[in-house]
Amino acid sequence: MTSSDWANPYGVRKPYGPNGMSSGHVGQNGASTLSADHPLVPWKEPDHVHQWVDVDHSQEALDHFSGSLSELGEVLDSNKGYGRVVIVSGPAGMGKTTLIHRCLYEVKRRLAVDGAAVGNPLPVFVPTAGLENDGHRISVDPDGESFAPTRLINDRIRRELAKRLRTHDFPESRVKAIIDEKDPFQAYGEMSDLLVHRNALLFAVIPHIRWNDAHLRAAFLRTCLSHAHPRIVLFVEVSQGAAETAKEVADALSGSTAVTHLALSELNSEDIWRFSHSARPGHGGPHVLVKPDRSSLMAAHDEWKPRDVRELRKVFHSAADALRSAPHPWPIDADALRPHWEPRRTGRDALLRDPIRPRPGG
Template identity: 25%
Template sequence: MTLFRGPVQAAPAEPCNTFAVPTVIAPIEGPERVVWEPDGPLVPWQVAGADDLWVEIDHTRDLLRRFEAEGPQPDRIIDRIENAGHLVVVSGPRQSGKTTLLHKAVHSLALRLDDRMRTWSNVEQLVPAQERWTARSPQELSHVRVVALAGPRNAPAHVAWAAGRPLDVDQVHDRILRKVRETLGKPEVEDGHPPGSEDLYVAYERLSRQLIEDRTVLLILLPDFGWGGEGLTGRFYRSCRDNARCGIVFFVESRNDTGCADDLRTAFGDELGTENVTHLALGPMAEGDWRDFIDARHRAAIPGAAIRVAAEVTDGAPALLTGASVGKLRKVLYAATQHAHENRRDEVDAATLRAVGRAFEVPGPDQFRRDGASRQQTEEPRP
């Protein structure tokens, strides 16, 4: 059981945009620190206080609750007899909040896993309370390690490509195992093995035994690989599920909002929906969610964030906000807040919103539908 000492204190105030994002940076020298960036996902397992910025808009609230009820459960993940991990796939349209939901799910599971591991180990540890808006200490989740292959932004990377061509599934797992070895500091973790499912099985089985010995659970975060119609995505999902042994959970992001379910059906057939695979599919925001987003930011007590959104904006229904995805919404509001600050205004009013609106394309309502009509508009180019 984890015990927290003392109240959580806010970091010293500094000028900040109400719609900025707290992000951990690691300087060449000195400890990690948090800066407020114009863009990026919320990463609560890495930044203390980031949970305060989480907004339970309609679809994310339901998906998170389903994840916690039906997704990977701590007792099953650490069950050495069952010896089965889990695969979690998060999909959705562009800028729908996939990466933030993925990190929220990771943090939720990490807290439950760490608490369960401490109970299993019969250990009570006094963990100093973290200041808000600081990088989390490894002590806080000492039984859980998170390996983000493409960094916290989980941006599409060349993880699964070489010389402009997609790697095969085994080669991608080689890279995953190499990164895990570097993170855990375990040179005995096998990687660089010859292609073949048996060797992959052996490599992950060995990794699982090491995790059990160290009483550690590994959460592996992976971006969309941009494989398109190569048929590799379904095979990769299958390989993750099959190689997720005791103590290992894969989290994979998919930008293929219209085809992810098909990839999963191809990979698992009738097995889809079993206890070892969870699919969280994001959709468009519900009516009024944009107001909830603004209200949550106003309540979060972000250091030095003095500029608010005026009532004439929230009481109205400007198309620039009501028709936007959550990613576009935050970018518009960030730009409007910067504009207000530069013009020495104390709020974002309708005039300010109109001034910055020219720089943003107002999306049509069908641009975020979960069908193929907008596929050309939402699909990201390959690496």
Template identity: 75%
Template structure:
């Protein structure tokens, strides 16, 4: 077997380009198997349905997706300007736990429902604004121009609006109206004008706001309240919030408790079944090379107590690395605890890198 025949069963196909599932025009540029799959990448099933098979329910996100579907309003409620508010969906969990993937699965489901109901609602234009790009790097909107500290919340909100404005202009919304939204300093007023513009053009807007590594819970709560304030009709904000081991999902959204406009989706920690579930599901979904055999269930479940993987990203990278190491094995090998151990041990010292060093806050927030 040559390297060109290799298809790592734990690899992730990037959404675009030579390593991707297509270019957004329906052509599958990566289907010939020549692309090298990466160890990890934010999944984008809302845009590329082919990515749905790469999603593995090991972080209990199926339960949270069900919760989202149950809480999702009828389309006419989102479009009704008399209802008074749009929606804020807060997705919380530890770094690397799959929040970005869950958000995009929610958007995929929402777009499916909107498509089914669209004729009766006048076929609204659906817009999508990833304010930190598909890589979902919050630094681009949350770091001060000096590169060393948090930007003030006013500037963070302005940057988010500028990213939204780019999407509006791509769809030929009137430039003077869009520029007025950007220049408006009051976030509530800016989003109110944006909502009016969406109503006039029969459009519905999905906005993804990434985790921006708040190092102060009060500052984070204040920012979430600013997200709740502009929850106007036809605007749906998906806000990603990473929290540390010392916090609970309840701590994250305490400031928003009681709001009818908020849906909170919280990803739980991995348990002893998750290593096995990931190994089995990922391999079955992606197809495996002939040099690997069925993973050993008892060995993988026993590995949990020794390994204690912190998140889905770590699972992906360790399994991907172990499979690469076995690709040249002289005879079939199973992915078991012995095969994984060298790769999880080498990553233990680097786990803190997932949290990254917090950015120093500016005086006054």
């Protein structure tokens, strides 16, 4: 039995590609094979919503978002004069993309429950830089070497939005007019009018675009706010080193109900214990994992100091994969995790001593 054939309880199904559900590829046990890590996309794979983990106050952030959308009618009301901007900030790898996807899952659930009362609007979800949320391809100028100006980034994001509108059979002539409009504020206004006409809601995810200038980042966030017309909800991800900028911008715009700020910070000892409970019931392996020991995992955090949620997932996945061949059931505790976190910590320390210089354009 290979590791790809074993349903690792900390594995993640990729939504596309050779081991994704949509590709039809399955392991020997009849289930799709699992990866050590992949951005969770719960509106594509309902099972992924159960792999979302409450770490780093992410449940509090989700509750805050849900409260900001307590009345869908407010978002749909074209007389309000604005849509929504949701700023999601925090260190790289801390789960911002996953939180955004979980928010969108909540939107989809809310529409399924309350849709009839608000006219059953069509939800249009657009990850503007792909499922992996890599903003590199929309953040560099045409020569591929230097950082793109805000205008060019906005144009590229707008084209991504228009591409998705076409897949929902929005009129081609009106979609083309949105792309051709030189004034971005007017272009988003036309998009809003089209959404009202077609009874649709647009939820666009604008990824971390490898920002290298705090002033440009703040200017872009303010630009996003001006583009939050009725029926448009923009999720703007602000990553490593930018949390304070996001807070400052959100605070400056606090008089507007169009802005919601969801902030994630660093992991603490409680988070590693919470993450251990994200394991699905074991099957396909010789042993089921034993319930983890709380005190051992809390102590592991102090020794390990995991950098982010992605590192948590990969180390737990690797440890569980190793334990499947143990002669008897074994708990995922500090001793089981240590061989898998130590190489990562060594590499991280080396990077801190001799950091990699940033590439041109991010």
